[in-house]
Each structure stands twice: as C-alpha cells, then as structure tokens.
Amino acid sequence: MGTMSVNKMSRLFWLGRYYERxxxxxxxxxxxxxxxxxxxxxxxxxFCSALEIPCAYESAEEFMRAYVFDRDNPESLRAAAxxxxxNGMVLxxxxxxxxxxxxxxxVNALESGRDSVNPTLPLQRxxxxxxxxxxxxxxxxxxxxxxxxxxxxAGVERLSLYLxxxxxxxxxxxxxxxxxxxxxxxxxxxxxxxxxxxxxAPAEIPPDDRAAVLEAAxxxxxx
Amino acid sequence: xxxxxxxxxxxxEQLARYGVKFGIYKEGKFxxxxxxxDPIPRQIGQSEFQALERGLQQRVKxxxxxxxxIYHDKRIIRDKAVPEEFVYRSPGxxxxxxxxxxxxxxxxxxxxxxxxxxxxNAWYILEDNLRIPSGASxxxxxxxxxxxxxxxxxxRNRVVDNRGYxxxxxxxxxxxxxxxxxxxxxxxxxxxxxxxxxYLAEQSGAVLAETGDLFVENRCLYYRAGHDxxxxxxxxxxxxxxxxxxxxxxxxxxxxxxNLMDAYLAGNVAVMNAPGNGVADDKGIYYFVxxxxxxxxxxxxxLKNAPTYLPYFSSDMAYVTANIGRLVIxxxxxxxxxxxTFGENLTQPQREELKAAIQDxxxxxxxxxxxxxxxxxxxxxxxxxxxxADLRAFALAGEDVTVWPGGLTRFSRNPDSFVVNSSQGxxxxxxxxxxx
Numbered sequence: 032m033g034t035m036s037v038n039k040m041s042r043l044f045w046l047g048r049y050y051e052r053x054x055x056x057x058x059x060x061x062x063x064x065x066x067x068x069x070x071x072x073x074x075x076x077x078f079c080s081a082l083e084i085p086c087a088y089e090s091a092e093e094f095m096r097a098y099v100f101d102r103d104n105p106e107s108l109r110a111a112a113x114x115x116x117x118n119g120m121v122l123x124x125x126x127x128x129x130x131x132x133x134x135x136x137x138v139n140a141l142e143s144g145r146d147s148v149n150p151t152l153p154l155q156r157x158x159x160x161x162x163x164x165x166x167x168x169x170x171x172x173x174x175x176x177x178x179x180x181x182x183x184x185a186g187v188e189r190l191s192l193y194l195x196x197x198x199x200x201x202x203x204x205x206x207x208x209x210x211x212x213x214x215x216x217x218x219x220x221x222x223x224x225x226x227x228x229x230x231x232a233p234a235e236i237p238p239d240d241r242a243a244v245l246e247a248a249x250x251x252x253x254x
Numbered sequence: 255x256x257x258x259x260x261x262x263x264x265x266x267e268q269l270a271r272y273g274v275k276f277g278i279y280k281e282g283k284f285x286x287x288x289x290x291x292d293p294i295p296r297q298i299g300q301s302e303f304q305a306l307e308r309g310l311q312q313r314v315k316x317x318x319x320x321x322x323x324i325y326h327d328k329r330i331i332r333d334k335a336v337p338e339e340f341v342y343r344s345p346g347x348x349x350x351x352x353x354x355x356x357x358x359x360x361x362x363x364x365x366x367x368x369x370x371x372x373x374x375n376a377w378y379i380l381e382d383n384l385r386i387p388s389g390a391s392x393x394x395x396x397x398x399x400x401x402x403x404x405x406x407x408x409x410r411n412r413v414v415d416n417r418g419y420x421x422x423x424x425x426x427x428x429x430x431x432x433x434x435x436x437x438x439x440x441x442x443x444x445x446x447x448x449x450x451x452x453y454l455a456e457q458s459g460a461v462l463a464e465t466g467d468l469f470v471e472n473r474c475l476y477y478r479a480g481h482d483x484x485x486x487x488x489x490x491x492x493x494x495x496x497x498x499x500x501x502x503x504x505x506x507x508x509x510x511x512x513n514l515m516d517a518y519l520a521g522n523v524a525v526m527n528a529p530g531n532g533v534a535d536d537k538g539i540y541y542f543v544x545x546x547x548x549x550x551x552x553x554x555x556x557l558k559n560a561p562t563y564l565p566y567f568s569s570d571m572a573y574v575t576a577n578i579g580r581l582v583i584x585x586x587x588x589x590x591x592x593x594x595t596f597g598e599n600l601t602q603p604q605r606e607e608l609k610a611a612i613q614d615x616x617x618x619x620x621x622x623x624x625x626x627x628x629x630x631x632x633x634x635x636x637x638x639x640x641x642x643a644d645l646r647a648f649a650l651a652g653e654d655v656t657v658w659p660g661g662l663t664r665f666s667r668n669p670d671s672f673v674v675n676s677s678q679g680x681x682x683x684x685x686x687x688x689x690x
Binding site: 034036121123127131132139 | 270271272273395435443448452453455456460461462463464466467477478479480484
C-alpha cells in the first residue's frame with residue numbers, strides 16, 4: 032500500500048461518504064419530484080427525522096428547494112456536495128485531476144439547478160457526473176488501498192442511508208456483505224465491537240435492531 | 255490564432271471543470287474565484303527566448319551566489335558592493351541561517367522572475383521572487399486545455415511543448431533530495447494558491463502534505479504514513495519562512511512543522527526554496543542584482559533592471575523627491591501588487607506626504623521610472639483590446655539552471671492600470687515559446 036497519512040485516509044473515507052450521500056439521496060428524492068407533479072404529498076418531515084436533521088421547512092416545495100440547493104444550509108444536500116468537492120480537492124494528487132473534474136461538474140450542475148424552473152434535469156446531470164466519478168476513480172487509481180477506502184466510505188454511507196430510510200432488507204444485507212469484504216483490502220482499522228455487531232447481524236434485520244446496526248455502521252471507522 | 259480566440263468560452267469552461275481557481279480573503283472571508291483566462295497567447299520567438307533564457311540563468315546563478323555569500327563569507331559586503339544595511343535590515347535576512355549550506359548549495363530552486371517587454375523591445379526585470387513564487391500551474395494546465403479545445407491551432411503553429419514542468423520540478427527535487435520521498439508542503443485548502451500546490455503535487459508525483467502530516471524525529475523529517483512513517487528527503491514548502499517552524503520562527507504559527515529547521519540545519523532534508531532567501535528578493539536588493547552579476551560572475555548583465563533609485567543614497571533621494579510625480583514608488587515591505595504608488599496619480603498634498611515618508615525612512619522605499627511597456631491584445635466582450643501585461647518566468651536550479659519554456663503572462667483587466675496581480679483582479683494567458 033502506498034504512502035498515506037491518517038489525514039489522507041480520513042479524507043478518502045469522507046469523500047466516499049459525501050459522494051454517496053449526494054448520489055443516493057438525489058436518487059431517492061428523484062421520485063418525489065415526479066409525485067409532486069400530481070400533487071401527491073411527500074413525507075419530508077419523516078425524511079428529516081430519519082436523517083436526524085432539523086425540519087424547518089414550511090412546505091414540500093420549500094423543502095425541495097432549500098434542502099437540495101441551499102449551500103448556506105449546513106444540512107442541505109448542496110452543503111454535502113460542497114463537502115464532497117472539498118474532500119476531493121485536497122486529494123487531487125491522489126485521485127487525479129481528471130477524476131476530480133467530475134466532482135466539479137456535479138457541483139456545477141447542482142448550482143445551475145438552483146434557479147432553474149425545472150431542476151430535475153440539472154439534478155440528473157449531477158447524478159451522471161457522480162456516476163462518472165465512480166467509474167473514473169475505480170478505473171484510474173492504481174492504488175487498491177485508495178480505491179477501497181473511498182468505497183468503504185461510500186459503503187458506510189449507503190448502509191446508513193438504507194437503514195435510516197427503511198430500505199429493503201436485501202439491499203442492506205448486500206451492502207453489509209460488500210463492506211465487510213472491502214475493508215479487508217484497506218489500511219483502515221475498524222472498531223472491533225462495531226464490526227462484530229455488523230458481521231453477526233441477521234440477514235433479516237428486525238426493525239427493533241436497525242438502530243443498533245446503524246450505530247455500528249456509523250462508528251465502524253473512527254475517522 | 256483566431257481559432258483559439260473563437261474557443262475562449264470553451265477553454266474557460268474547461269478551466270472551471272478542472273477547478274483552476276485562486277483564493278482571496280475579503281473582509282475576513284475566504285472566497286475562491288476562477289482565474290480569468292485570455293485565449294490570445296503571448297508569443298516569444300525562439301531566438302528571443304534563448305536570449306531571455308541566458309539572461310535569466312545568469313541572474314539566478316548570481317542570486318544563488320549572493321545568498322551563499324551573505325550567509326557565509328559576506329565578501330560582497332566587505333567589498334562594499336552592497337551596503338550592509340540592505341542585508342541586515344531586510345526582513346528576509348534570517349540570522350538563524352548563518353553558516354548554513356543547503357544540499358548541493360542550491361538556495362533558490364524555483365525562481366519566479368517578473369519581467370516586462372518595453373516598447374524598445376528590451377525585456378526589463380521588475381522583480382525577483384525567490385521564496386515561494388506561484389503561478390506555473392495555471393499556464394501549465396491552460397496549455398493542455400487549449401490544445402484540447404483547438405488542436406488545429408497547435409497543428410498550424412509550432413509551439414515548444416512545455417507540459418513537462420512537473421517532470422522538471424521532480425528532477426529539481428530529486429537533485430537535492432537527501433534520501434526519502436518528495437513532499438509539497440501546503441498551508442492547506444484555504445491558501446490562495448492551493449490549486450497550484452495540489453496540481454504541482456499531481457504533476458510531479460510528490461506527496462501533498464499539511465502540517466499534521468509531517469513531523470521531525472532525530473533531526474529527520476518524516477511523513478506520517480500510518481504506523482510506518484516515511485522519511486522525507488526534499489520538501490517544497492509553500493509556507494513562508496516565518497511560519498515554517500514555530501520553534502525557530504513565529505511561535506504562534508499553526509501551519510509549520512516543529513523542528514523542521516533542526517532537520518534542515520543537520521543536512522537531513524532539503525527545504526525548497528531555502529529559508530533565508532528573502533534577503534535576495536527584497537525590493538531594495540533588486541537594485542544591486544546587476545552589480546552582483548558583475549561581482550560574482552565577472553559578466554555584463556544580459557537583462558536590464560527597470561531604472562531604479564534608492565532614496566538611501568543622497569543623490570537618488572534628491573532625484574526622487576524632485577521627480578516624484580513621474581516615478582513609481584514601491585514599499586519594499588509589501589508584495590502582491592500592494593504598496594505600489596504611481597506618483598502621477600497623487601495629489602500635491604499626497605506627494606508631499608509620500609516625500610516625507612521617504613525622507614523619514616529611505617530604506618523602506620525604492621523608486622522606479624515608469625517603463626513604457628508593451629500592451630498585449632486581450633479578448634474582452636467580443637472585442638480585442640490592449641492591456642498592460644507582464645511575464646513571470648520560472649527558472650529551476652539543479653545541476654544547471656533551466657528556464658521553463660513558457661511562463662505566466664498576467665494582464666490587467668483595468669485599462670488604466672499597470673497592476674496585473676490576480677489578487678487585484680488581473681487575468682492570465684499562456685506564453686508560447688515558438689520553435690523558430
């Protein structure tokens with residue numbers, strides 16, 4: 032494994048978490064834009080509660096605007112996208128300018144959606160760019176440790192979001208299995224207690240146990 | 255050339271794609287801006303470049319000799335070629351570097367020399383930057399993107415390919431490396447030139463490190479790589495002298511590496527550029543560089559200084575006070591385009607005030623004739639207009655001094671201004687060295 036400081040490992044891990052947060056959440060909200068066309072309600076208060084973020088939005092429209100696009104709102108998706116880019120920028124020499132450019136493009140797409148009458152197309156561009164980033168780092172970065180630390184960050188975030196948002200059990204189990212394989216191919220050191228809990232989690236996690244599994248996922252790597 | 259002009263928008267889009275930005279602090283808040291790029295390149299013919307190259311090599315060699323001399327024998331002071339006040343009262347002079355010889359005796363590994371082209375077609379040196387000169391990364395990435403946006407332009411124009419700056423930088427680091435990895439040491443994400451730090455690390459294959467990533471043990475510098483620290487042989491620091499080591503210099507510095515100087519003084523790591531170089535790029539010392547060239551190399555300077563006056567000398571003081579209205583006055587303590595005052599822009603009371611300040615502290619100022627330098631064409635809102643521009647040339651010193659065939663051409667976007675600095679709204683363009 033190449034020369035890497037703890038600081039850099041932490042940034043790679045959080046790069047993975049933030050890009051996955053943006054990509055998975057955007058995909059999740061995608062359906063809501065469609066429902067809003069027909070005037071169907073969206074459960075944004077439950078969504079905020081599940082993510083443990085304040086729900087200061089007065090309407091579904093305000094939620095979809097401020098949560099997605101308001102960079103001054105520290106809980107917003109836009110703020111997560113800035114954090115994603117911020118982590119990428121300090122890793123330029125590790126991930127490469129070419130790969131980093133996809134994060135720039137994703138943030139630029141989000142920025143262009145802010146004042147757009149139809150924000151769904153810019154959001155689609157943002158998701159496309161993040162998908163391109165995924166492919167680019169997987170293809171262009173030679174160091175397996177680097178690639179897998181990013182993937183572990185993404186895996187933890189996905190697990191966290193799946194558990195919080197009540198994703199189906201198979202998806203959660205599949206992420207758990209991938210994460211447990213990947214972490215062995217990195218220099219990351221997991222918390223033994225959290226790892227034990229995750230590895231012994233049943234394939235069908237009972238609803239009452241989801242909080243404990245979520246806690247274990249969030250504390251698996253203390254970076 | 256017109257083709258490149260037609261692709262200006264696309265090139266700027268590409269620059270945004272790659273995050274080619276610089277940071278600026280305004281009212282205590284950090285903002286990042288795209289560095290405005292103009293697609294019309296400055297062109298330098300091959301023979302003109304070769305002349306420039308020889309002049310810059312000569313200058314950088316003399317400056318390296320000067321720094322060595324100042325921290326060792328001080329012959330140039332003893333021989334009264336440079337007054338000692340200009341050395342010991344310079345904020346760039348570091349007594350802690352007395353007697354220290356850096357690896358391979360190279361002090362200024364990367365020199366950024368600012369020049370302008372006069373209307374008499376002669377190049378004039380405006381300033382030597384021997385501490386942490388920024389700017390190579392911008393034209394470096396711009397060249398790649400211009401080629402991508404307008405390949406025909408580069409098929410039709412024979413331009414020296416200068417995209418190997420990263421390799422040149424790596425070679426420069428390797429030359430002085432004392433055994434270990436190469437590191438670019440950045441103050442961090444909120445530094446104005448962070449893009450440059452990260453891009454040069456990528457291009458040169460060096461590890462980009464911040465303060466917490468590096469530590470000194472047994473007078474050696476290490477990179478904190480998990481459980482197995484890795485020895486650092488050369489550190490290209492992008493942190494000013496006063497902040498690089500809180501145990502040697504500014505104790506409140508949070509961006510330095512404690513005991514870095516200890517490792518450096520022991521000869522266990524090359525610090526690029528060497529601490530203490532500021533003594534040679536002081537605006538007051540600039541006046542003496544042509545003398546240094548004669549003194550150390552026994553040669554006639556190949557490049558001219560802008561006509562400069564030192565109020566420190568009584569004859570110059572008389573000239574400066576009598577002609578303040580047509581001179582440019584520079585405060586030697588300032589940088590980045592700050593502390594530059596054009597006498598013609600001052601009211602009479604302001605001139606009197608400035609004269610008094612100069613008489614009160616003559617060592618603090620230099621005065622220069624305003625060089626009538628050539629304007630360059632700039633594309634602005636679909637029109638081509640003329641603006642003031644300078645050139646920062648980069649000379650890298652290893653076994654020999656190599657001048658990078660290109661450089662950062664900066665221009666003023668204000669038609670009435672001579673100030674080209676990015677921090678003051680200036681833009682940049684590529685610098686083509688033609689094959690013929």
